[in-house]
Amino acid sequence: MQKKLYMTAGYNTVSLGTGRKEFNPKKERPGIEHYISEAGKGVVKQIGNANKIDETVIGNFMAARFNKQAHLGGFAGLVDDKLEYKPSLSVEGACASGGLSLVSGMRSVLAGTAEVALSLGVEVQNTVKAIYGADILAGAGWYQNRKSGHAYFFPGQFSDRAGVYYEKYGYDYARAGMRQWFVNAIENARLDPDAQEHHNATPDLAGLYDKMKPNGKAFVDHLNVLDCSKVSDGASGILISSEEGLQKLGIDKSQAVEIVGWSQVTRNITKDPVDPVELTTIKKAAEQALEKAGITLDQVATIETHDCFSIAGLLAVEALGLAEKGKGAEYVAAGNTARNGAMPMNTTGGLIGWGHPTGATGVHQAVTIWQQLTGNAGKAQINIPANRPYGMTINMGGDDVTVVAIVYKRG
Amino acid sequence: MTYDERLQQVAVLGAAGKMGSGILLLTAVEMADISLKPENKGKTFVLNAIDLSDEGLAGLMDYLRVQVIKIAEKKTVWLRQMYADRADLVENYEIIDQYVHDVIKLVRPTTAMETAYRSSLVFEAVTENKDLKVKILKQLDENNPNKPWYFTNTSSVPIQIIESEADLTGRVLGFHFYNPPAVQKLVELIVTQKSQPEMKQFALDYAKSLRKVVVPSNDIAGFIGNGHFMRDALYGINQALELAKNRPFYEAVYMINKVSQDFLIRPMGIFQLIDYVGIDVVQFIMKVMNPHMKDEELHSPILDQLMELGVKGGQQSSGVQKDGFLKYEKGTITAVYDINKQVYVAVDEFAASCDQELGELPAGHKPWKAAVRIADKDSHFGPYFEAMKQANNPGAKLAVKYGQNSNAIGRKLVSDGVANQDEDVNTVMLTGFFHAYGPINNYFA
Numbered sequence: 076m077q078k079k080l081y082m083t084a085g086y087n088t089v090s091l092g093t094g095r096k097e098f099n100p101k102k103e104r105p106g107i108e109h110y111i112s113e114a115g116k117g118v119v120k121q122i123g124n125a126n127k128i129d130e131t132v133i134g135n136f137m138a139a140r141f142n143k144q145a146h147l148g149g150f151a152g153l154v155d156d157k158l159e160y161k162p163s164l165s166v167e168g169a170c171a172s173g174g175l176s177l178v179s180g181m182r183s184v185l186a187g188t189a190e191v192a193l194s195l196g197v198e199v200q201n202t203v204k205a206i207y208g209a210d211i212l213a214g215a216g217w218y219q220n221r222k223s224g225h226a227y228f229f230p231g232q233f234s235d236r237a238g239v240y241y242e243k244y245g246y247d248y249a250r251a252g253m254r255q256w257f258v259n260a261i262e263n264a265r266l267d268p269d270a271q272e273h274h275n276a277t278p279d280l281a282g283l284y285d286k287m288k289p290n291g292k293a294f295v296d297h298l299n300v301l302d303c304s305k306v307s308d309g310a311s312g313i314l315i316s317s318e319e320g321l322q323k324l325g326i327d328k329s330q331a332v333e334i335v336g337w338s339q340v341t342r343n344i345t346k347d348p349v350d351p352v353e354l355t356t357i358k359k360a361a362e363q364a365l366e367k368a369g370i371t372l373d374q375v376a377t378i379e380t381h382d383c384f385s386i387a388g389l390l391a392v393e394a395l396g397l398a399e400k401g402k403g404a405e406y407v408a409a410g411n412t413a414r415n416g417a418m419p420m421n422t423t424g425g426l427i428g429w430g431h432p433t434g435a436t437g438v439h440q441a442v443t444i445w446q447q448l449t450g451n452a453g454k455a456q457i458n459i460p461a462n463r464p465y466g467m468t469i470n471m472g473g474d475d476v477t478v479v480a481i482v483y484k485r486g
Numbered sequence: 487m488t489y490d491e492r493l494q495q496v497a498v499l500g501a502a503g504k505m506g507s508g509i510l511l512l513t514a515v516e517m518a519d520i521s522l523k524p525e526n527k528g529k530t531f532v533l534n535a536i537d538l539s540d541e542g543l544a545g546l547m548d549y550l551r552v553q554v555i556k557i558a559e560k561k562t563v564w565l566r567q568m569y570a571d572r573a574d575l576v577e578n579y580e581i582i583d584q585y586v587h588d589v590i591k592l593v594r595p596t597t598a599m600e601t602a603y604r605s606s607l608v609f610e611a612v613t614e615n616k617d618l619k620v621k622i623l624k625q626l627d628e629n630n631p632n633k634p635w636y637f638t639n640t641s642s643v644p645i646q647i648i649e650s651e652a653d654l655t656g657r658v659l660g661f662h663f664y665n666p667p668a669v670q671k672l673v674e675l676i677v678t679q680k681s682q683p684e685m686k687q688f689a690l691d692y693a694k695s696l697r698k699v700v701v702p703s704n705d706i707a708g709f710i711g712n713g714h715f716m717r718d719a720l721y722g723i724n725q726a727l728e729l730a731k732n733r734p735f736y737e738a739v740y741m742i743n744k745v746s747q748d749f750l751i752r753p754m755g756i757f758q759l760i761d762y763v764g765i766d767v768v769q770f771i772m773k774v775m776n777p778h779m780k781d782e783e784l785h786s787p788i789l790d791q792l793m794e795l796g797v798k799g800g801q802q803s804s805g806v807q808k809d810g811f812l813k814y815e816k817g818t819i820t821a822v823y824d825i826n827k828q829v830y831v832a833v834d835e836f837a838a839s840c841d842q843e844l845g846e847l848p849a850g851h852k853p854w855k856a857a858v859r860i861a862d863k864d865s866h867f868g869p870y871f872e873a874m875k876q877a878n879n880p881g882a883k884l885a886v887k888y889g890q891n892s893n894a895i896g897r898k899l900v901s902d903g904v905a906n907q908d909e910d911v912n913t914v915m916l917t918g919f920f921h922a923y924g925p926i927n928n929y930f931a
Contacts, residue, residue, distance in 0.1 A: 206559050210577040222576050226562040292563065 079318045080181055081486060083331035085442030085451075086117030090271040090309040090430025092201055100201065107142045107199040108150055110310035114195055114435075115154025118312040122324050125155035128314070129189035131163040134176030134196035135434035140211045141202050151193075158193070168341075169215035170383065171472030172196060173311070173437025174479025178339050180315035190320035196438035197310035205306055212433070215473040217344050227295055230303055232474045233384040234295035239351040240386060241297065244401045252404025253385035254284045257301050257427060259413050260382070264424030266455040271305045271430035301427075302385040309432035311439040328486035332448045332466070336368025336482040344476050352401070354387070356475045358394040364467070364480035372396060375482070376463040377447055378418060379440035381471035382425045388412075391469060392420075414457050422447060423455050437470035437479055444468055448485045459485065487606065489691055490520050492635070494531050497602035498609045499622060501535035501595070502542025504801070505639050506611035508667030510535050510546065510593070511553050512696050513609065518589040522568045533592045534601040543595040553668060554589045558582040603629045609661070611639040614770055616647065623652040635685045637661035642708050642774040646678045656680040661689055662709060663698075664918040665763075672918035673698040674709050701913050706904045707778035710914045712771050713904050714925060715759070716784055717895045719768060722746055722756035723786050725884065736822040736831050739811055741840050742884070743819075748847060749874065749885035750892075751854050751867075753920045758819065761810030764800030765792050788825070797823060845879025858922040867922075871929035889930035896925035 088110055091098055098104075111133065119125045131151035139145040152159035162183075168175040173196030180192030200208055206226065213221050213228035225231025241249050258280045264270035277283055287299040294300065316324065321331055338360045349355055365372065372395065380395075382388035389403035397418055398406035406412070412420040423429045423443050426436060444466035446452040448459060464485040471478050496513060500506040514533050521531045537543050558565060562578050565585050575581045594601060599622070602608055608626065612618055623636055636658040638648060645660045652658070660676030673693050677686050693700045703709040708716060722742050729738035743755030760768050769789040776784040792798070792810070799810025807814045813821035813830045821830035850870045852860075860866045871889070874882045896911045905911045912924025923929070 204559060206562050206578050206582075210579055213577075222573065226566050226578055294563070 077185060080184055080334040081316045081318065081321050081328070081331040082177075082313050082334060082441055082445055082483070083316060083321065083324070083326050083486075084118045084121035085311070085313040085445040086114055086121070087269050087311045087439055087442055088113050088117070088309050089269045090305065090307045090432060092271050092305050092307045092430060094271045094273075094275060094305065096274050098201075104201065104308065107138055107144055107147075107197060108153055110197050110199060110308065110432075110435075111147070111150045111195060112153050114197065114310035114312035115151070115158075115193065118193060118314060119155050122314070122326065125157040127320070127323055128155075128158060128161075128191050128193045130161060130180065130183050130192045131158055132176045132179045132183075132192060132194050133163070133165040134167075134172035134174070134194070134437060135165050136167060136169055136172045136198055137211050137214060137433070138197070138199070140214075141198070141200050141208075147197070154193075154195075162189070167434075168477040169472030170381070170431070170433045171437055171470045171477040171479050172434040173439065174468070174470030174472075174481075175339070175477070176438060177313075177315065177441055177481065178337065178479055181334060181337065184315055184317050184320070190317050191324065192315045193312060194315055194438055194441075195310060195312045196432075196435035198432035198434040199308040200306050200432065201308050208306060215476070219345075225295060229474070230295045230298055230384065233386050234289075234297040236348075236351045236390070237297040237302075237384070237386040240389070240404075243352060244404065249386075249389070249404045252389050252407040253302055254281055255408045255410070256382065256385040256388045256412070257284050259407075260421060260424050260428030262428075263414055263422055263455065264428030267423040267429060267453070270424045270428055271307055272424055272428045298384060298386070304383045304426035304431035307430035307432040309430055309435050309439070311435045311442050313438055313441050313445060330449055331486040332445050332483040333486055334481060335370070335465070335484045336364045336366070338363035338367065338480045339478070341477045342475065344473065348475055352390065354390045354394040354471070354475045356478045357381075357391055357469055357471060357480070360478040360480035361395050361467075361469060364482050368465070368482035368484075370465055370482065372418075374463050375418070375465045375467050376459045377422055377444065377457060378420045378467045378469070379422075379425065379443050380420055380469040381436070381440075382421060382427055383431060383471070385427065387471070388420070388425070388427075395469070414455075419457050422452065422457050437468070440468040440470055441481065441483075444483050448483060489688060490523070490526060492607055492688060493517050493520055494529065495605045495632075496532070496607045496609070497534040497536055497605040498611065499536050499599075499602070499626075500610070500612035502537035502539050502546045503611055503613075504665060505663060505667060506537065506609075507546050507549055508665075509609050509611055509639065509663060511550055511668050514550065514589050514593050515554065515557055516692070516695055517592050518585070521588065521592070531592045532594060532604075534605065535593050535595045536597070536599055536602060537595075538597060540597060543597070547590070547593070547595055550590060550593065551586060554586045555582065558585045599626065600629070602626055604632065605630065606632050606634050608634050608636050609639065610636060614640060614642060614767065614774065616643045616774065619643065620648055620651045623648065623654060623658070627652065627654055633657060635659075635682075635688070637689065639663055641712050642771045644707050644778065645676050645705050649678050649680065656682045657685065659685060659689055660703070660705070660709070661693075662703075662711070664711070670918060671697070671699045672711075672914060673700050674703045674711055674914065674918075675700050676703050676705050676709055678705055699913065699917050701910050701917075702906060703910070703914075704904050704906070706902065708771065708775040708904075710899055710905050710911055711918050712775065713899050714892070714895050714911065714915060715763075715919070716768070716772055716775060718892055719756055719760050720772075720784060720786055721888070721891050721895075722760075723788055725888070726757075727788070734824065734831075735826070736824045737836050737840055740822050740833065740837065741844055741881075743812070744841070744844065745881055745884045746888060747854070748851075749844075749881055750889055751852070751857050751870075751922050753854050753858075757811040761799035761807065761812055761814075762801070764798060765789055765810050766798045766800065769793055791825060792823075795825070795828060844881030844884075845877070846881075848874040848877045848882055854922055858920070860922075863923055867927075867929060886930070892925040893927065893930040900926075
């Protein structure tokens with residue numbers, strides 16, 4: 076990398092939606108501008124003054140349909156007067172929009188057009204019922220496939236992947252891994268007060284999971300709703316800075332993470348996945364990011380991966396090389412990805428436990444890694460061993476189409 | 487005539503009423519679903535929604551639209567298959583919109599009875615008045631050359647009386663939905679000795695398609711549901727009158743309502759249930775049933791008195807509960823009617839002393855909401871009612887007597903031949919009245 080890049084001053088709003096006690100679908104809720112503003116102000120507060128921010132990038136997927144609002148760059152001035160009349164833009168790459176927001180800020184800092192960039196991600200999805208939200212989110216796939224697709228389009232896509240996985244490796248075997256993935260997600264979410272499943276008090280999560288058999292008549296053939304990420308309203312923000320920028324902000328490196336490797340790749344959206352039980356794009360992105368960082372996976376202390384569905388969690392474990400193909404279920408079922416396991420993953424609940432405000436998720440993942448590596452994760456804090464000072468995020472848009480992989484190092 | 491053909495020309499009489507609107511909704515959806523089958527493409531389906539009230543019919547169409555949207559949202563997976571050949575319908579909302587249109591286009595709201603002269607199936611849900619029902623059905627049948635089948639929603643009038651007085655030999659049966667028909671799973675099915683077997687079969691198929699639980703009842707006024715409810719209500723009223731010998735009647739009403747709800751773990755107390763159904767309706771049903779009852783007087787002067795005072799209960803068209811024996815604010819009971827002074831007395835003024843007099847709820851008490859979900863009911867209710875019998879307080883004593891009376895009513899319905907078996911009585915009370923346990927049980931045997 077031409078110069079050193081850092082992230083600091085992360086902030087998450089609550090992930091609001093079913094599961095949160097304060098969520099009532101019948102009552103009016105804050106609009107998208109509230110979330111952008113809260114996340115932006117939460118970041119600015121940590122540096123005292125927005126003067127030093129040169130640029131704002133807002134990751135968002137479908138505000139144009141969920142909220143009848145495009146042109147999100149125009150909301151930077153709502154965060155802080157001092158961001159007005161400076162560069163601000165929005166970026167979109169489906170559920171990887173947040174990741175693209177990070178990448179866009181990183182590019183500006185690398186190019187020298189900014190020393191400090193504010194990266195935000197936002198989505199407010201509870202404006203419509205899930206059955207209509209499914210239409211909107213289907214925009215992450217190729218529109219020509221919508222007609223033949225499932226009513227719940229994306230659950231349908233990953234249900235198909237899960238179906239092949241069951242067929243190849245065994246139903247009970249696969250479900251045991253997916254069940255543990257769900258249990259980990261909720262248990263981790265309970266430790267983060269902003270998580271959508273923070274209030275979840277179900278005593279027997281595994282029992283609940285087993286009771287809810289997939290039912291294709293009501294939902295999709297091979298997944299139940301516990302296998303799915305949440306419908307969420309939320310935003311996250313973080314600063315991307317050069318080394319000089321960090322000095323100007325007056326932030327000690329111990330309160331920042333260094334970006335040591337990253338990769339952003341896409342596959343052809345008009346084609347079906349090459350292999351239904353492999354997340355090929357994630358595989359390539361992760362390999363590239365680790366290679367650029369010059370490290371191996373055993374030096375990584377924790378990973379935030381894009382578990383829009385439990386099966387995507389298992390397949391990511393395999394794509395990352397933590398387990399061989401077909402062994403992901405076993406790896407997860409054995410507790411390796413739990414917070415005290417060999418490779419703690421999604422330590423604040425991930426998309427299934429923390430929530431999935433689609434356009435915000437990539438930024439939220441970066442905030443979680445920043446919290447963990449700087450010791451700011453509160454009750455969700457895990458131990459970061461001295462010989463494993465790295466963290467990693469995998470943010471996926473669509474069905475393994477756009478992927479952003481980033482490797483972070485304790486500052 | 488096949489099942490699908492029978493449902494091509496249908497009419498609902500009293501379609502804008504509380505029961506009629508629900509029957510219309512369910513039938514419209516059933517007809518639309520049939521019309522979407524590949525073999526029925528191009529066929530015309532007509533559902534005449536007939537009512538005297540133009541205003542009611544306008545409201546019906548609003549209700550229909552809102553409800554059909556909800557139904558469509560729940561079965562979009564299936565609807566996508568049904569509209570698979572429609573290239574223009576891509577997103578869920580487009581498919582849901584189309585389905586709503588396809589349901590509503592079947593429905594012809596009208597005040598003109600003549601539209602039913604071509605129907606092959608007629609649902610009757612007009613006011614619970616035997617003479618009115620007979621008059622309408624007779625006129626309709628004289629003008630309809632198709633020899634249609636008639637499904638009456640009467641909850642009390644013997645079907646054979648309608649059959650003979652309206653000259654409908656073999657072509658009428660009782661198809662008694664519970665309120666609200668779109669939600670309640672129970673249907674009481676009553677045939678006469680002359681009912682055509684294929685009509686009964688159609689009724690069973692139709693109920694199955696609507697996912698209703700069918701309980702057969704024999705053709706005795708009130709059938710099973712009102713056979714229990716009316717006697718249970720009368721018992722409650724009389725118990726209150728008994729208590730009122732030593733205290734104001736409104737306090738007695740409060741106490742018996744509490745005994746029948748909290749002590750007996752029912753979803754509503756008996757006076758709230760009377761209000762819910764409507765004091766006018768309860769009075770009317772008793773009046774219809776009473777001449778058919780031997781050695782029994784199904785009549786309450788208190789109900790007559792309240793009706794004269796204009797205290798009727800029932801619900802507004804929005805579903806909001808109107809005041810009756812009890813006064814309601816947002817569904818909560820806040821006062822009880824003082825029949826002597828003709829004012830409502832706030833519950834706060836007397837509840838504490840009445841509660842104290844009734845005494846503690848028996849050990850192991852769980853409110854209805856929790857109790858109804860218990861899988862092994864016997865293991866909960868057995869010990870609970872045993873504790874009730876041991877408890878030496880007036881509340882428990884009243885409740886035991888109440889439970890015993892309900893048990894006796896249930897058994898009498900079987901011995902009188904209204905119900906074929908104990909289980910049918912229990913199914914009606916569990917499904918139609920949401921009781922947590924059937925009246926015919928060993929707790930109060």
